[in-house]
Amino acid sequence: MNYTIGIDLGGTNVVAGLVDEEYRLLDKAAVKTQAQLGFDYITDNMAKLTATLLERAGLAKEQVSSIGIGSPGAMDRASGTLIFAGNLDWHNVPLGPAVEKKTGIRTLIANDADCAALGEFVAGAAAEDESMALITIGTGVGSGIVTGGHLFSPAGSCAPELGHVSLVAGGEQCTCGRRGCAEAYLSFSALIRDANRAADADPQSSLARLREKGEALNGKNIFDCAKQGDPAAKALIDRFIGLMGEFFGDVENAFGVRSIVIGGGISKEGDWFCRRVYEAMVPYVFAGERYAPKLRMAQLGNDAGVIGAAALERYL
Amino acid sequence: MNYTIGIDLGGTNVVAGLVDEEYRLLDKAAVKTQAQLGFDYITDNMAKLTATLLERAGLAKEQVSSIGIGSPGAMDRASGTLIFAGNLDWHNVPLGPAVEKKTGIRTLIANDADCAALGEFVAGAAAEDESMALITIGTGVGSGIVTGGHLFSPAGSCAPELGHVSLVAGGEQCTCGRRGCAEAYLSFSALIRDANRAADADPQSSLARLREKGEALNGKNIFDCAKQGDPAAKALIDRFIGLMGEFFGDVENAFGVRSIVIGGGISKEGDWFCRRVYEAMVPYVFAGERYAPKLRMAQLGNDAGVIGAAALERYL
Numbered sequence: 001m002n003y004t005i006g007i008d009l010g011g012t013n014v015v016a017g018l019v020d021e022e023y024r025l026l027d028k029a030a031v032k033t034q035a036q037l038g039f040d041y042i043t044d045n046m047a048k049l050t051a052t053l054l055e056r057a058g059l060a061k062e063q064v065s066s067i068g069i070g071s072p073g074a075m076d077r078a079s080g081t082l083i084f085a086g087n088l089d090w091h092n093v094p095l096g097p098a099v100e101k102k103t104g105i106r107t108l109i110a111n112d113a114d115c116a117a118l119g120e121f122v123a124g125a126a127a128e129d130e131s132m133a134l135i136t137i138g139t140g141v142g143s144g145i146v147t148g149g150h151l152f153s154p155a156g157s158c159a160p161e162l163g164h165v166s167l168v169a170g171g172e173q174c175t176c177g178r179r180g181c182a183e184a185y186l187s188f189s190a191l192i193r194d195a196n197r198a199a200d201a202d203p204q205s206s207l208a209r210l211r212e213k214g215e216a217l218n219g220k221n222i223f224d225c226a227k228q229g230d231p232a233a234k235a236l237i238d239r240f241i242g243l244m245g246e247f248f249g250d251v252e253n254a255f256g257v258r259s260i261v262i263g264g265g266i267s268k269e270g271d272w273f274c275r276r277v278y279e280a281m282v283p284y285v286f287a288g289e290r291y292a293p294k295l296r297m298a299q300l301g302n303d304a305g306v307i308g309a310a311a312l313e314r315y316l
Numbered sequence: 317m318n319y320t321i322g323i324d325l326g327g328t329n330v331v332a333g334l335v336d337e338e339y340r341l342l343d344k345a346a347v348k349t350q351a352q353l354g355f356d357y358i359t360d361n362m363a364k365l366t367a368t369l370l371e372r373a374g375l376a377k378e379q380v381s382s383i384g385i386g387s388p389g390a391m392d393r394a395s396g397t398l399i400f401a402g403n404l405d406w407h408n409v410p411l412g413p414a415v416e417k418k419t420g421i422r423t424l425i426a427n428d429a430d431c432a433a434l435g436e437f438v439a440g441a442a443a444e445d446e447s448m449a450l451i452t453i454g455t456g457v458g459s460g461i462v463t464g465g466h467l468f469s470p471a472g473s474c475a476p477e478l479g480h481v482s483l484v485a486g487g488e489q490c491t492c493g494r495r496g497c498a499e500a501y502l503s504f505s506a507l508i509r510d511a512n513r514a515a516d517a518d519p520q521s522s523l524a525r526l527r528e529k530g531e532a533l534n535g536k537n538i539f540d541c542a543k544q545g546d547p548a549a550k551a552l553i554d555r556f557i558g559l560m561g562e563f564f565g566d567v568e569n570a571f572g573v574r575s576i577v578i579g580g581g582i583s584k585e586g587d588w589f590c591r592r593v594y595e596a597m598v599p600y601v602f603a604g605e606r607y608a609p610k611l612r613m614a615q616l617g618n619d620a621g622v623i624g625a626a627a628l629e630r631y632l
Contacts, residue, residue: 074603131470147470154447154463157572158603165566168485168496169559178565178600180484243485249494250481254570256473284494287390287474 003064005053005105006119006310007046008112008302009071011035011087014042016049017303018057018064019310023123025303027053035088042088043095047102067099067107068312070115070305074158077316080109108312112305114153116298117144118315119308120261124299129259133251134298135162137244138264140175141183145255151315152255160255163187167247185243188219188265191236195222198232205232219265241273245280252293253286263298270297319380321369321421322626323362324428324618325387327351327403330358332365333619334373335626339439341619343369351404358404359411363418383415383423384628386431386621390474393632396425424628428621430469432614433460434631435624436577440615445575449567450614451478453560454580456491457499461571467631468571476571479503483563501559504535504581507552511538514548521548535581557589561596568609569602579614586613 001020008015015030029052031045046069054061073085080096100107110118117134126132126146136142141163145152152160163183164176171180172190184190195217199207206225207217215221225233248260262274278295285292300307317336324331331346345368347361362385370377389401396412416423426434433450442448442462452458457479461468468476479499480492487496488506500506511533515523522541523533531537541549564576578590594611601608616623 130472148464148466148468150464152464154572156446156574157568157607159568159570159572161569161602164569164602165481166484166562167482168487169483169562171484176602246482246485252473252475253477253480254475256470256475258472286477286480286492291473 001063003057003059004310004313005050005064005067006115006306006308006312007049007067007069008115008305008309009033009042009046009069009088010112011072014045014049015302015306016046016053017306017310018053018059019307023307023311025307027056028303028306029053029056033088039090039093039098043098043102046099050103050105061103061105064105066313067103067105068115068309069095069099069107069109070112070309071095071109072112075109075111077109077153077155080107082109106313108316110151110153110309110312110316111144113142114144114151115308115312116142116263116304117146117261117308118151118311119300119304119306120263120298121146121308122311122315123307124304125261125296126259129257129294131255131257132259132261133160133162133255133257133293134261134263135248135251136264137186137188137262137266139189140187142264145257146315147255147257149315151312153316162251165250167243167250182247186240186247191219191222191240192217194236194240195233198236202232206230207233223269241276242280244277245282246284248277248281248293248295249284249286252281252291253284256291257293259294259296261296261298263304267297273297317379319373319375320626320629321366321380321383322431322622322624322628323365323383323385324431324621324625325349325358325385325404326428327388330361330365331618331622332362332369333622333626334369334375335623339623339627341623343372344619344622345369349404355406355409355414359414359418362415366419366421377419377421380421382629383419383421384431384625385411385415385423385425386428386625387411387425388428391425391427393425393469393471396423398425422629424632426467426469426625426628426632427460429458430460430467431624431628432458432579432620433462433577433624434467434627435616435620435622436579436614437462437624438627438631439623440620441577441612442575445573445610447571447573448575448577449478449571449573449609450577450579451564451567452580453502453504453578453582455505456503458580461573462631463571463573465631467628469632478567481566483559483566498563502556502563507535507538507556508533510552510556511549514552518548522546523549539585557592558596560593561598562600564593564597564609564611565600565602568597568607569600572607573609575610575612577612577614579620583613589613
């Protein structure tokens with residue numbers, strides 16, 4: 001039996017997992033990231049987590065064919081260099097080679113959103129599909145794509161960065177500096193912005209009443225208001241779902257994937273949300289419903305990134 | 317020396333070309349398509365064109381490793397079946413196998429827009445680049461992508477169909493039935509629609525005067541009015557270029573290609589147009605100017621489809 005290790009380098013925690021050939025996550029270990037302690041500290045910790053996992057499983061390092069690291073930021077995969085990762089304040093650091101040297105195990109790196117997509121592809125919501133896009137709806141809108149038997153992650157670019165593709169050119173301000181990106185309409189931040197506007201416009205709405213009680217609007221209470229029948233919240237969610245359907249139609253027309261998996265905070269909403277978004281998407285699929293991708297909620301939660309990182313050696 | 321044959325199946329003509337290993341187009345032969353005469357007639361002609369090319373070059377069929385056919389419509393490449401091609405009124409016809417049987421030469425099929433992109437990639441404007449998108453601006457907006465050493469053409473879809481991705485969701489009516497597609501803003505049809513509106517709004521504009529003289533507005537005379545300094549036409553072209561830059565930024569953010577090649581009628585405009593669109597695009601490239609793709613006009617004209625079809629065996 002051959003094993004691989006996946007490491008998810010987050011802003012808060014570094015999580016490592018031991019994965020077998022069938023992409024089962026056998027064990028996990030984690031430490032605080034502590035970005036301020038620097039590159040050597042963090043890569044030392046990655047080596048220690050690896051040693052811990054091997055020891056607990058009774059494995060020799062020769063039984064592990066590779067370590068995969070999912071990191072935020074932009075990277076040069078060929079050299080294993082992390083070009084920049086804003087929240088770690090790292091620039092041009094040799095992440096792959098450093099961990100490879102400290103562990104004696106071949107080490108590959110990739111973007112964390114790409115790893116999450118690969119995790120859902122090999123072991124989660126898209127495990128039955130030939131190709132997939134993971135669209136993560138949270139504070140922002142993230143994306144990762146697996147197609148043609150590979151992670152779609154072209155060298156010398158940050159693509160696929162589908163949160164920053166026009167949905168309404170010239171429209172709402174996006175965090176990236178442009179206007180009208182998908183993220184400026186489909187993130188929780190966008191939903192909360194629109195809910196606050198709706199509350200301003202309709203002081204009788206449940207949204208406005210929540211605010212009067214001192215509750216800040218958030219994804220959960222906005223959805224709750226809509227489910228309880230508040231007309232302003234319902235209109236907001238209807239529009240949110242409609243635009244998401246349109247965006248997913250765009251993803252299909254561009255990438256022709258067999259499934260789209262919805263990740264991030266919104267995946268808690270479950271089947272009703274998938275069904276509504278699917279109905280909204282179908283009219284926007286250029287080739288018609290027979291080519292419409294399946295739509296599913298992500299299944300693996302935070303483990304997706306670890307499992308996907310562990311799968312990198314077979315999908316780069 | 318090994319040769320391949322590329323066939324471009326158009327609504328008006330069937331053009332076949334003999335191509336060498338360096339993607340030089342050595343000879344071409346063509347017949348009228350005459351779609352009304354049916355599938356056998358057209359595939360017989362493809363075999364005859366192949367025989368003509370071999371005879372004129374003094375080649376035996378064993379010296380030709382494959383025939384590639386670029387066809388409009390949707391296809392199943394694995395079986396060589398053309399699923400539908402509206403302007404030929406063909407449904408589920410065995411295009412590849414029929415030509416293979418009639419010629420005794422292995423035959424591959426692909427979408428004609430994909431073949432044009434591949435032609436510019438192997439022998440035209442993107443011959444120096446690792447990856448590219450061809451965006452064709454004509455009556456509609458077409459697209460083809462080469463990345464990771466392959467034509468990006470996922471099975472079971474019409475993707476990439478970038479003309480039918482949102483630019484302004486809910487905006488102008490598109491021919492596909494949706495609103496706000498890139499094609500509804502960036503095609504010549506869209507430009508002419510907008511020029512007619514501008515002429516309606518400003519009877520003093522050169523655009524309005526052209527119409528008064530009985531000239532229908534078209535791509536050429538709209539661009540000419542702008543170049544001659546007519547304010548209404550200039551404003552129109554400025555907006556057209558701005559939206560094209562935004563769209564090309566989207567293409568980059570989604571696909572991370574090293575170059576974007578502009579094909580179709582607009583490619584006659586040349587370098588000034590490329591420069592203006594490049595300047596308009598850069599602010600929309602998520603990863604910043606260092607990741608901005610090169611922008612070039614297509615070089616091969618109608619030969620791109622023939623040369624790309626001849627290259628299929630190496631890029632599927």
